[in-house]
Amino acid sequence: MSKKIVKVEKGKTGWGGPFTLYASGKQNVVASVTGGGIDPLAQKIADLLEVPVVDGFNNKVEPENMIVVVTDCGGTARCGVYPKMGVKTIDINAISPSGPLAKFMNEENFCSGCTIDTAYLVEDDGSIDTAPVEATVAPEQEASSEPAPEQKGFMGLIAKMGGAVGTFVNTFYQAGRDSVDMVMRNILPFMAFVSVLVGIINYSGIGNILANAVKPLAGSLPGLIGLSIFCAIPFLSPMLGPGAVIGQIIGVLLGVEIGKGTIPPSYSLPALFAINSQVGCDFIPVALTLAEAEDKTVQAGVPAQLFTRLVTGPVAVLIAFAFSLGLY
């Protein structure tokens, strides 16, 4: 029996790859970490490789057992977490490396924009080395500071001071570089996107229609509580979660209306909580994996978090409303 090998290429507007996938050693499952069940692409890869596919959203999968993980990350968390752990990652959204962990993403471990048409079986002609390889965890970047040979007296003191100043300067310089990277990769693109939205809202008549729709929802306490319960509905919240994109868009829309005076400014505090009762719901099993939780804890923890939001969501709005008294 020849070994099954599947090749996955990036989509038309995707990035990275291509991947050559095969089961080896402990790596024997395909993981699908997408909000609504198993992704068809993950199913197809698993079928072609004749290995099981696991819904990583409801079950915990050890990273070292994954041949590949399929996600639908919008570009913040999941797309970077798995490359950092050394797992090949397919993102069905066509994104390029972004998010806080972008530096761990490269063409070897990340491939995006893939569809079921870009994955296909290839013949094992022996040209591909399918020997078992352990998933290697990307080594942390360590600033290895070789201890300089001890110098005595005045020159030694100068050398020590120089070293200390050097560390200090380099730390700040690197911090600056990371900060600029963050602004360029995540914040500026979102600002451009938000500005297009605001441009359309402010210039066209859509703003007035929107204001009328938003006012009963965000301009009254029952409306805000309703909004928070809606965002917390257990099968909706994982889909509203990714990248906090939807929450951020609603935040911008409400901000525009607050600025125009449609919504009273004191409602800004409860509104901040009302639009965010879904926070993290797309990320629960991954976060629990990062916390090194066991399988049964994940199986109990996911529903526990999803369902408690129905209570803690509106409670948060009520507390925020109480604290908004006397504000503005």
Place this chain on the structure above:
Amino acid sequence: MNVVVGLAKGFTGIIGAGATNLTGLITGMIPNLLILLTLVNAIIALIGEDKVNAFAKKMTKFRITRYTILPFLALFFFTNPMCYTMGRFVEEEQKPGFIDATFRLAHPITGIFAHANAGEIFIWSGISSGIVKLGLDATPLAVRYLIVGLIVTFISGNVTEFVTKRILATSK
């Protein structure tokens, strides 16, 4: 012809309105954000992971610190998404509670410490830009956002811990 001119006018009008908004964001927000991110990132690097971890371990024992100070430390020092790795210090059945608590703080913290979740600051800055537009100071809102955030974090952590334990008990 007039229709075409009208359409073109509308198009350039939208572009202009968007560009004005973008200019405001870039000059008003990015310089502050860059200074904050650089300063806090440098402080985090100078303090070092080990010291934060050692301190965090002491915070896991008591309910009140586990669901307030611990998520705050995790977000402040390790930022979203690596903050969740701090969950390995808490007891197994408390992990979902800790994760939920940290989720709930991930945006309230950005009103003052934007670096903790800089990729998702528009939940906060979207709404606070409306306050600024009215000529009001957004700082009181940021402070209350964090205080209420910590209260909600505490409640969510406890409720989720309770429900997780109940589910684990019935599934045995």
